[in-house]
Amino acid sequence: MYAHFRRLLLSLIVLWSCAWNTEAAAAPDYCVSTPAELLDALHQWETLNFDVVIGLQQGTYALGSTMSGFFDGDGRTAGLKLLGGYNAGCTARTVNPTNTVLDGLNQPGSYLNFRMNADAVFLLEGVTLTRFNTNQFDVLSVGAVTHGDEGIYAVKYCRFLNNTGGQSLIHMYGAQMKVLNNLIAKNTLTDAFHPGMVQLFYADGFDSFAIVNNNTIADNTGAPGIVVNSITVNGVTSSDRTSEIADNIVVNNAGADIELGTFSTENNLLIKGNIYNVAHYALPLDSSNLTVNPQFINSAANNYGLAVGSPAINSGLLYQLYGLPAHDLFNGVRVIGSQIDRGAIESSLNNLTTAIVTNTGDNGNNSAPLAGSxxxxxxxxxxxxxxxxxxxxxxxxCPHIINMSTEMLDVTGQVTIDARTLSGWTGNSDYGRFDANLCVVVNGSGATPWAFHVPSGASNARLTVHGMMFAGFTDAAIRLDGGSDHRISGNQFGAIPFTSTNASAVRVSNSSGRATIGGFDDPTAVNLIAGSSAPGIYLDNAAGGNVLGNNIIGFQRNGRDPASNQIGVYLFNSPNNYLLYNYIANSSATGVTISGAASTGNILQYNRIGQDYAGGLPGNQGAGVAINFAARNTAIGAPLLGDYGGNFIARSVGPGVWISPSGGNGNRVLSNEFFDNQNVDIDLGSAGPSSNQASNPAVGPNQLQNYPVLTQATRSSGANPSITVNGNLNSTPNASFRIDYYLATACDATAPGRGHAYSHLGWVNVNTNGSGSAIIVSTLTAPANVALNRISATATSASGDTSEVGNCVTVNQAIVTNVIFSNGFE
Incomplete structure (x- = not known):
């Protein structure tokens, strides 16, 4: 009978998994195969008000100087993606810059220059730029004129070979600037004014940061390899964000390979794992950075792969703050050995000892296990x-089911368990839903606490798990109590037919160091966390520092139907964790709970809490985010000086964000957007709206920070309308406060007279006088949607205490007086 049931289960899982591998990838907006088609598509983009993807079919584009001049997207929030590697008709794509070449033909005046809106996205990916020639301009320039901190400008998996430029080869000026996994070699710059092969400028008012990781920048003349500027004639450009320069090979460039002479030490910077010859920076570089010969295979023939014996092989960082690249320059597997290779090209040399699992049997005997199991x-x-x-x-x-009836051996070494090696495995292709075809199911059947466990005493352990399915574990399918730099990516926990639930999917606890759960810029790294009877992800390690990125929490594989966890993510006495870009919904309690006095410095940004990838709003059965038992200094949304990072929190059966009566102080809730929560959007103390205190600070969560009281708001007429808001704040004397304004189509139905933080309008700073009072008069750019005609505000102190959403007032349309009649010309 058991064998019959197992065959039935296997057949059902086969049908279920196959059903999720039939959807084609989305086609680009423009599919081009000639220079003329490319030029026309770019000019079309200049006229549009929505994001555009231009797919370049494989081949060589003899551009010459036809692309010179500015392509102007400023003034519109239209993003632009130029993606190489498409087949004829753009039905499939291979990201490899050797297959898509943009050739400037050495014609004078050949360059690419894009003026972008500060909040738009620019991406150049999977192309080669060669023989561009401009003595006056940058070969590739991407910059913003307006202010904003949401824009992302990125160049990934590209080659720049034998180009001649003026000041820079790649120049960026904006908020989020990314140069990832490129080869930049044998280029020449001719202008001595602040030159750099990669030159990135912090922009004043943008809260800028730069990520320059896993590039090979070598044998260039006329300029340093990497230049990042945050010091201008106006002084230091401030930013709350952290830049990262990691695992690059930057050698044989003019002057310094890494030039940070105009980068202020007041700005946050991680610079680790690089190979270079000369670096200029005010602080010493740590020992992870090496001044050695990287030993290229044959750089004279443009082969910048790594020769056997290269110190760059299997020696990169175990952890990059913003995640490891999805693949190498030529679309090869990115991490083959024990550590990532430095530079853009991964070597095939593997320093790992390998065991092969050849059967699905399990005898439960840790002393004499079944051979091949x-x-x-x-x-x-x-x-x-x-x-x-x-x-x-x-x-x-696929799939293959491993049924466990006894506790598995602890993992005490540096172990990678990779089920992607099986024929039939395919990775997930999108964010927000899970269409991977995974081939190994580990089933605990409710009889054993975990599939994989790193004990607290294994301080040198490191566990990496790729491409597996887990069900039926009574503690956590993967429990990490020791070691560090663990990676859990591309797995499915729960939502497997005819299996029992996991208590938790992943728990990071006790003396474990940081773990990365999910990933960035790589949909194959997404984990599905579904149907847990306890928190889906449970973080209570004292060291904290975990990163949760792009996970799908509380859904079936289609990203829409529910698969409830008790709590989506639970943090207890764990500091400095990052929760970014996750979908979290359908929890039987809260979406995210942060608890305990040692839970400090946690950051939640760009998460969809209560929303699915298709825009549906299943919500959570408790608060979207709850902060309890003295948890403090949490950032939910933007930093104190920025707009970026807002979360969307919807349909909570309770408040959107609840800083409960036991919650701590310094919990800022900024630039988020809320919809249809069953209690107030931001709640301090006991459930329900609270009145302002006689003065601040007061005893209670977030020191019961008072909200601003608005008195009127008026929308101006004309082509560029604005909203002027009047009000006052009564709070701590002689203090500075950030006032955030929110628009909605109606006031908060759950709290009469109070506002609804549906759409973030903007923010200003105000200062109270000696009696704690501040008069507020703010003018902000109005949105086009005139139906958003109710406004409210929050106040946040310099220490990060955010108030509840304040009172709601109607935005009145300014009366335009008829000039002719008012002057007596009736």
Missing amino acids: LRAAIRSANLASGPYQINFSLSGG
């Missing part, structure tokens, strides 16, 4: 003296 492979990994990899080679089609 997963249990035997983990035992071999623990006995190994160095990094170890476990791959799978199983006969038959």
Whole structure:
């Protein structure tokens, strides 16, 4: 009977998984194959008010100087993506810059220059730029004129070879600037005014940061390799964000390879894992940065791969703040050995000892496990003296079910368990839904606490798990109590037919160091966290520092139907964690709970809490985010000086954000947007709206920060309308406060007279006088949507205490007096 049931289960899982691998990738807006078509598509983009993707079919585009001049997207929020590697008709794509070449033909005046809106997206990916020639301009320039801090300008998986430019080869001026996994070699710059092969400028008022990771920048003349500027004639450009320069090979460039002479030490910077010859920076570089010969295979022939014996192989960082690249320059596997290779090209050299799982059997015996089983492979990994990899080679089609009836051996070494090696595996292709075809199911059947466990005493352990499914574990499918730099990516936890739930999917606890759960810029790294009877992800390690990125929490594989966890993500006495770009909904309690006095410095940005990827709003059965038991200094949304990072929090059966009576102070809630929560959008103390205090600070969560009281708001007429708001704030004397304004189509129905923080309008700073009073008069740019005619505000102190959303007033339309009649010309 059991065998019959197992065959039935297997067949159902096969049908269920196959059903999710039939959807084609979205086609680009423009599919081009000639220079004329490319030029026309760019000119079309200049006229549009929506984001545009231009797909370049594989081949060489003899552009010459036809692309010179500015392509202007400023004044509109239309983003632009130029993506190489498409086949004829743009039905499939291979990201490899050798297959799509933009050739300037060495014609004078050949360059690419894009003026972008500060809040728009620009991406150049998977192309080669060669023989562009401009002595006056940058070869590739992407810059903003207006102010904003949401824009992302990125160049990824590209080659720049044998170009001649003026000041810069790649020049960016904006908020989020990313140069990732490119080859930049044998280029020449001719202008001595602040030149740089990669030159990135912090923009005043943009809250800028730069990510320059895993590039090979070599053998260039006329300028340094990497230049990042945050000091201008006006002084230091302030920013709350952290820049990262990591795992690059930057050698044989003119002057310094890494030039940070105009980068202020007041700005946050991680500079680690690079190979270089000369660097200029006010602070010493740590020992992870090396001044050695990277040993290219044959740079004279433009082969910048790594030769056997190169110090760049298997020596990069275990952890990059913004996640490891999805693949290498030529679309190869990015991490083959124990660590990522430095530079743009991953070597095939693997320093891992490998065991192969050849059967799905499990005898439950940790001392004498079944040969060829997963249990035997983990035992071999623990006995190994160095990094170890476990791959799978199983006969038959996917999926393969491993049923465990006893507790698995602890993982005590540096172990990678990778089920992507099985034939039939395909990775997830999108964010917000899960269409991966995973081939290995580990089933605890409710009989064992976990599939994989790193014990607290294993301080040198590191566990990486790719491409597996887990069900039926009574503690957590993966529990990390020790070690550090763990990676959990591309897995499915729960929502597997005819299996029991996991208590939790992943728990990071006790003495464990940081773990990365999910990832960025790589949809194959997304995890599905579904149907847990306890918190889906449980973080209570004292070291904190975990990163949760792009996970799908509380959904079935289609990203729409519910698969409820008790709580989506639970943090207890764990500091400095990052929750970014996750979908979190359908929890039977809260979406996210942060608890305990040691929970400080946690950041939640760009999450969709209560929303699915298609825009549906299933909500959560408690607060969207709850902060309890003295948890403090949480950033929910923007930093104190920025607009970026807002979360969308919807349909909570309770407040959107609840800083409960036991919650701590310094919890800022900024630039988020809320919809249809069943209690106030931001709630301090006992459930429901609270009145302002006689003065601040007061005893209670966020020191019961008072909200602004608005008295009137008026929308001006004309082509560029604005909204002028009047009001007052009574709070701490002689103090500075950030006032955030929110628009909605109606006041908050759950709290008569109070506002609804549906659409963030903007913010200003005000200062109270000696009696704690501030008169507020603010003018902000009005949105086009005149139906957003109710306005309210929050106040946030310099220490990060955000108030509840204040009173709601109607935005009145200014009366335009008829000039002719008012002057007596009736």
